[in-house]
Amino acid sequence: MTTAPVLERFSVLHASDVDAFRASVSKVLTPHRLTPHRSQGVVTTDVAVAPLGSVSLIYGQHRGAELDVALTEQVDYYDVNLSWGGRNRISVGDEEIEVDERTAGILSPSMPVTMRLSAEYRQLHVRIERPAMEQRLEELLGRPVTAPLVFRPAMDLRTPAAASWARAVALLVDDLGSGDGMAGWTLGENPWSAFLVHGLLLAQPHTYSDQLMDRRAGAHRPAPVKRAMELIDADPGSDLSLERLARYAGVSPRSLQRHFHDHVGISPREYVQRTRLARARDDLSAASPGTGPTVAEVAFRWGFSHVPRFAAAYRRRFGESPSATLRAR
Incomplete structure (x- = not known):
């Protein structure tokens, strides 16, 4: 990923303060404990937040120490974690995911999660609200969704569909940086949001993937x-x-x-x-x-x-x- 400033127009924090970093991220994601580990001196942090209706992009960056993260509340949205540089080891139940340039991590609602962020880490969160995700799934299935929608936590960015989805996210980041692309759409739901929600349902395996496949192929x-x-x-x-x-x-x-x-x-x-x-x-x-x-x-x-x-x-x-x-x- 590029080392250029990410979502600079949407910056909400630039500080040498881990507590300020935790508080800023907790406002837009889930409240959590943040513990420096193997500190290398002063820890500098940056946060940017770009809301797009039912989808939000949250960029966090820190330098100077590994950080241990423990969520203190359950996630009530879908959160795709993409590395823009460095590594994040996510523990989801009994599974561990190494988030890097080849793998993203997806948190579904109610998942128990801990993380360890590398000493210099840049991460982009794609937050998708649960009602929007479930509504789109119902539209694709043609019926109500009654059981939880749970994504496979590890997303292999080398597969064609997942790679296309990740490239779309990167294009959206560039679009937001210019300020005059589709991301500036204000009439109804942002087209980027609808595209990313729909695309994730098709690109990443989840508990309804078989039913989507059956609906697409059944008539033939x-x-x-x-x-x-x-x-x-x-x-x-x-x-x-x-x-x-x-x-x-x-x-x-x-x-x-x-x-x-x-x-x-x-x-x-x-x-x-x-x-x-x-x-x-x-x-x-x-x-x-x-x-x-x-x-x-x-x-x-x-x-x-x-x-x-x-x-x-x-x-x-x-x-x-x-x-x-x-x-x-």
């Missing part, structure tokens, strides 16, 4: 695929071997695999696993720890015979362990 799927998916959705915990699915769909196993690859983008086996994982997550989210079903009982209910493998697949899919989902409930 051949009948055998639809029949197989109906069987899977009706009873995902049953025996759903490729042979059984193919017989039900009325095609050969090889043809069914080819149809799924061409029209769903994944194999029948992976679609079965994703469906089972989604049902398991629904059960864990609704369960009461101590009185409801255990993780093992939920795994067996939905066709997983090996609990450790279920837990590993669940973590890859949702970014947290099954027990973490149960504890959160």
